[in-house]
Amino acid sequence: MRSGLRYYCDECIAYETQALSIRRLTKSTVTELIRNSRKNTDLLVALESQLTSRMLSEPDSPKRKKIAVDRQPTVAASVTLSGDPGSAAQQSISAAAQMVLRSKAKKDSVSECKGREILPHETPEKSAISNTLIIPTPHVDLTSGVPNETGSAAVNAVVPKPVTCVVPKTVTCVPQRKQIFVSRLNPDLSSLDITAYILHIYILIYLKKLDSFLQLYYQNTRGLQSKLTKLYTDSFSLSSHVIVFTETWLKPEVLSSEVFPSKYTTYRLDRPSRRGGGVLIAVDSELTSEVITSDEINDIEFLCIKLSLPGISIYITCSYIPPSSEFPTYANHLSAIQFISSKLSDRDQLIVLGDFNIPRATWSTVETSNILLPSTQHDFLDGLLDISLSQVNHVLNFLGRLLDLCFVSSPDCVCIARTSAITLPEDPYHPTLELTIDTGTKVYEVSEKIAKRIPCFRKANFALINSLIACSDWSNLYLSTNINEAVNIFYNILNEVFDTCVPTYYPKISNQPPWFNKELARLKNVKSRLYKKFRASGSQAAFSRYLSARSDFTVLNAQCYKKYLARCKTQFTLDPKQFYNFVNTKRKSSSYPSSLKFENSAASTDQAIADLFAQFFQTTYSTSNPPDQSYPYVIPKSNFICCPVISKSSLLLELQRVKPVYSPGPDGVPGCVLRYCAETLCRPLHKLFTLSLETSDFPHRWKESFVIPFHKKGSKLNACNYRGISKLSAIPKLFENIITPHLQHSCRSLISSCQHGFIKRRSTTTNLLEFT
Template sequence: MQCSILGRTVVDIVEAPDPPSPVVPPLPAFISRPGPAASRLSSADLFYPVSQNDEQDDVGIWVYYQNVRGLRTKIDEIFLTTSDCNFDVIFLTETGLDSRINSQQLFGNSFNVFRCDRSSANSDKASFGGVLIAISRKHVSSIIETVNGQCLEQVCASATVRGRKLLLCGVYIPPDKSQNVDVIDAHISTVSELCSKGSVNDIVLVCGDFNQPRIVWNQRHEETQPACSLLPSAAGTALIDGMDFLNLHQANQCRNHLGRLLDLVFCSSEHQLIVDCSVTPLLPVDPHHPPLVISLAADCENNFRNMDFTNESRPLNYRKIDFGALLEFLQNVNWSALQDIDNANEMAYFFCNKITQWLSSNLPFVKRPISPPWSTALLRKLKRIRNAWQRKHRRWKSSEIKRMFKSSSDNYRKLNAGLYKSYVMRVQTDLRRNPKHFWTFVNSKRKCSSIPSKVCLDGVESRSSLESCDLFAKFFASVFAEKTASGIDAETAAVDVPENLVHIDTFLVTPDMIVAAAKKLKRSFSAGPDGIPAAVYSHCASALADPLCTIFNKSFE
């Protein structure tokens, strides 16, 4: 019996028609051959799709969703596929993780990971279950605590991606709870709390495995189109009513092999949304849960306005200093200009600025280490080819481009997995000869070395690197006591100090003192807070003695 539930609509998913089919040359030999032939490629075998806009970044927001049916046996696989993927947000359900597995093992330093593992607080079962949201470290993100967050397998987070603020919720409702109305109401309450934390222009995105096979979701072709065409259960009705009340609409139409929708995508109705099946899944596919790629429209104007321009530039390679040229430059600087400055801090700024300007103009940048450490020239070239076809596939949905994207991605992944396996074997073999290399690899799996994208202190959140530094400075300043030593403490400390040891009024720094102190410095090439390495003071002490004397003596006045 067919019935309609009026007033419930979903986001319209309209696929753009394919553009005129591009002329694609025949597939290279390495794509048509099965097996790990990519490792035997030469540069002449590679076909690189070149176009005028290939180097432009994707302007949309790209989200990936998959029910992975457990990650414990797929740790290396998920690490390799996510370490260089181009998704802004990743939802994974049925992760099957616990506290013994670090998020660092799964995503490295590429993502901020927010997890809700299965526990006695949210499930009667001890294994499987769980959900996580991974957000690229390119974007500012943070977890959102909710009232009902602990009683269900769900996690909420916020992220600012390309000018838009996303309010995200990942959820897994197991089959034994999917028909429990109280469970559905608790999840709706969490989503309602999530919506209340945003504004009208924010995007609310809820992805998860709801296990509601009795609901047959319709595509919306007009505002009066009903959400479903089959009478759902009481729990299904509660889900539809709750999401409709919050103005969230179900957008996924990628059905599984049985023609059902178990994985649902709810999103705010004001924003353009497209949901497709993934061409290159991150992990093996369960036929009950096809992986999804979700694209959202970005706000290019706000993206430019909110860009963080305070990041540090690449460090200079101070080991390349030509001390002969630097010494000649310092000897020709008119240091007598320091006499016209009344403030010691301004004198120090003038001094450091002269040296750092010369260093910036005459030194190369430090070469960035090859990342990942098992990378080769061929792997990097295959990655560029894969990314080029991915950009084309995201713009045009033609079958030829889809086939080329899948083939290039498969070849890149095969070679990447083989190189990573060989790298791990080398690390294990070299344990005795190079234990430092071994522990570096181990620490990379259990520690995060990247700078956090957001810092929070006393309810204040940072929105840029500069604000994060200010919050750290505020925190460290709070642990220092501002107590001034009393006269009694000063007298006690000076009991063993000989009288008339030093007279500040007559104390004078001489150039010979500067040269003697500089010669004792360790010739380090690491720059200090002034941006000048100690090796500069040590090698150029004769040229720097006079200006430093002027600055030090001014500070004693």
């Protein structure tokens, strides 16, 4: 099968052929055809006959527009068929598609894609199937009708630039959300071959991997202290990968979680005493980043972070040099930049940003390049040029000067332009800049994690669960004398019940703040769509529409945030968890680092980071027995602690007190099951607890726990700065709550009065009171 293209817009799909004007398959029919392709071949034959008769009998739409065009070299088009191409089902699909698509033949005409003007009654279908079609490149522009000698402008009128090659079978036109689907010429063909094939036919279309571009936003904020609330609320809707601020004026008392949410990893360098200054770099948390420190970087406002992308590293530095600074300050910044430059490999890139306050420097452009060269002598600028850095910022302030400079190691890979301030007011002395960096690789690595369905106990049928538990055969559990075997029987029965009564779903991770609503989401989408149109067209009208949409979103976002704060305050007694969740977001960040180090090991993937945490937490425990020690008090050697006896009535009472939590622990049984199924679970749990006490054996399954790393202080990139918090299952916690009062009563006379840790109504405070 030859390769080709299928084009669709948001409102319709139209197939253009050299000699055919053909109907489309409807959405419902195609969906049913594809869904049953592997199940029922006879159904395909019936659908084939039904579709063919319908297509042959249906008259032409009166609204269909046709134009006569001259023919250019053509491309064979097809749509990829799901499943094995050699299977009988797939051959039936292909045969059905051929019969449908070859009907309604009309020579020397081609249908024009004009949205709903072609077939307004049909639903857009983005996964329809087809056989080989011929797509011509006409001499006449389909939109304006202007003659076109090369045949390329007609394509550009339908398929806007730029076009993205996403996967070997897909080419996406991003600005207008239109797509071209490309199927393979043969099974051995690569995506590069398909890209070259399309470039050969559509000369003026520039195929570029848009996901290789890194978006960087730069602004001199002139102080963030009074703008933190607005920046925090608006940052949830930002799309920049990296945000660089100078003159933040922040103090160490301001937490980074108050500036940006966990969506960004924030790196800061503040002035500890004097007012002003300060630099900040915020990086998308999904990117692997780390701060670069060295003895070369001392007593200057200089910050450097390293982005680790597949096969390449990008170093981004931010500097602030106060006005009228002496040469030693510039020399220290130059030394720091030279140190970072020495770490670059062949493919790495270095981007030097900052407010360098060299107002007297003049710049001249280089022809056929975006590089600016200094026309005046300055040792700092000469030093940067000596290490092969080029200044690419050409955006002047309102005085016609350049205070904020941008030096890059690969000027051909960086495009810089002035942009509107995303959330903070712009300083006229320091225009806001946006950098588009071509990394040559994917910015985000494709996740290999397979989504796993998890049970939704909120929608569980607890009446049916109680009935099935009561009807289950528990005889093997009651007869078992091995606690681990009995526990396995218990969980096997419960899991079978859960499979029947508890629905499952794929978890969705939302990055939206708690005050977000549908109207805010709609305005955010409108704002993003208008911004893309402005970037594609560059017109002032598009920019005005974008500013209006952004203003509407900002106003509503601020109103929703105020209502959320008021709700947290007024509903504190009814819902204290919501209040403390808000407080915790301001006190600390809940995000984990994108890279981690422990001793001589480093990790940047989720699995490797988890293994490093496990390796560190394992070192905090000792497996050896402690040696014999002498104590200042006498320990009785012949005291006998009676084994507590658990009654069914007391167990039932404790089950009814369990908090109805819907999130399960490591054993998969949440607290809501224990609470709402207390009467039916009381007897089997009573057997397990009694057997564990009689055999003096705690089940292995109840020893499992989720260990959550909790950051204490210091760098988040160091595993030693975390402590582990264990999340136990609900059933062993219930067991602990039952036997703890018995053990405390029996051991009270054996515990020293000097013991304050892990004792009820005692703490470090009561321990200190012993010495005051």
